[in-house]
Amino acid sequence: MKKTVETITDPSNNHQATKSVSKRQRSRSIIREFSLNTSTHGIPGIARSESYHNRIFWSVSLLLFIGIMLYFIIKSILAYFQYPTQTSIDIVVEWPQAFPAVTLCNYSPYFYSRFIGPFLNYTNTMNLTNTTDTTKFTLQQASYVREFARYNLQQEISLTNFSYPLEVMLMSCSYNDIPCSAINFTSFVSLRFGTCYTFNLKTKNMTNGGIKYSSDNGGEGKLAATFYIHHHQYIPYITQAVGMMVTIHDNNQLPIVASSGMQLSAGKHHKISYTKRTNLFLPSPYTTCTNDISPAMQSLFNRYPNIDYAYSQTLCYSSCIQTYIYPKCGCVNPAFWGSRFIKVPGMSNVIAAPLCNWTDPCPSQVTTQFYTSGEFRDAQCPNCGQECTSNTFTIKSSTLNAPVESQMDTIRKFVQSLSVPLANNWSTNWQNEIRENYVSLEVTCETTRTEIYTQQAALSAVDVISNVGGQTGLWIGISFLSLFEMIEMIYRLFRSRCHALKNTMNQTRE
Secondary structure, eight states, X not given: OOOOOOOOOOHHHHHHHHHHHHHHHHHHHHHHHHHHHOSSSSHHHHHTOOSHHHHHHHHHHHHHHHHHHHHHHHHHHHHHTTOOEEEEEEXXXXXXOBOOEEEEEESSSOOHHHHHHHHHHHHHHTTSOOOOOXXXXXXXXXXXXXXXXXXXXXXXXXXXXXXXXXXXXXXXXXXXXXXXXXXXXEEEEETTTEEEEEESOOBXXXXXGGOOBTTGGGOOOEEEEEEEOOGGGSOTTTOOSOEEEEEEEOTTOOOXXXXXXEEEETTEEEEEEEEEEEEEOOOXXXXXXXXXXXXXXXXXXXXXXXXOOOOOHHHHHHHHHHHHHHHHHSSBOGGGGGGOEEOOTTOSSOEXXXXXXXXXXXXXXXXXXXXXXXXXHHHHOTTOOOBSEEEEEEEEEEEEEOOOGGGHHHHHHHHHXXXXXXXXXXXXXHHHHHHHHEEEEEEEEOXXXXXXXXXXXXXXXXXXXXXXXXXXXXXXXXOHHHHHHHHHHHHHHHHHHHHHHHHHHHHHHO
16 A cells, blocks of 8 residues: 655745745845946956856956055055155245344454453463463463363353454444444354354344344345454464354354354455255155254253244254263263253253363264264254254355555554554554454345245155056056945945845744
8 A cells, every 4th residue: 555645845934945045146136237337347257257267267367456456556555655755946036035144253262362361360270380471372371272161161151251352343334234233243152263243143022033134225135344353362373364254044043153154364355145045844754854942952042042043953963962972971072062951861951061171082982983873873863853944045255355545544543442452563564464454244145036945745645546546447447436336236235135134024023
């Protein structure tokens, strides 16, 4: 007898299986529709392939070009984060143009009649000499001069007391035919040249910093001044030449005359014409430029309370090297005495470090070590970047013999009116003395055209986006619209899943 087995299928299970198949088919339909119609190259080729060979070919090709594309995209992004720069040069007519600062120094740091008394008191007190004769100065005495200067600086006694007052040198002065005098100059002390005097510095609490412009008084920018340098008051064996130093610099800059100064010989009329150049650097991360004044540098500037000095990279390095020398030597290099104000690591306050003796080899050895490697210096002085904004001046100079005969009597009367002792042979040789001590200077603006060197980013964010878009378009044809096609596909898949989930929940409730 045959048994018949009857299989009964649950209609609800068939319905669930049918729905599952329908979901998969719907998702596949959305993905296939995207693949066939997308503007991205390679994907349509895979979707319409009817054989495995074609599908493998288009898949490998797509992956290969995606790899090449990613290589160039990463390279473009890394190039941007190298922060490359380029410099543009513009020439503009700047009118009115600020007249630069002009710093002048007598070539001799000391004025003999003001210097010899305090100097002999020092050498006698230190048992270096035993004399009160102010008429003779020996080579042995000359060897003590640097230590005399260090001693006074250590005691906070200004070297101005022993150097040339501007009032005994300046015979005449005018700016754009407006008379000027010693009160229009600001003084500072240089160890090499004594007291120096600056015309047209930027000052605090004054309109435009009190700066004079080329157009003042309807002129074109001309400073004219004459000087009598009293070379018979030079210290024997200390000064090896006769004349003056001049530096043309920015109005808020404390100049380093020894390195940037120009020598003016006596018996000449010197004409200096200048053109202005402005340098503009990008801030971090493109460069390490800065305009921030450190507490140590500010302590130096505080000695000149009325002057609005700006950050200087040279002064920053001087302060940095003194900070490096101090813990190793217990004192700082007297050659950079102006930067003796340092902030020792671990201390919150700025201190005035003691100056080493000139005979002490330690500061020189440490200084040599410091400058051996630029990388080592930069590592020790990370905050000493170049100035973000600076003005420099290109100068041309020419000279003529001076003074002329008609000026002789006026100069003679000026010299004799001073309280300065006259040269020994003045009565018989005064004309030759005038020629050997007379210095005439004329500083003029050559042109109001200013060269502006501006550092610019070689790659901007727009350039990076353009590079990335170019690479994606070249290798696989992706554009922003292609990305929106992908977003549309994802949205449709998500909506389809949500719709299916909603229907499932409704049926479960039923």
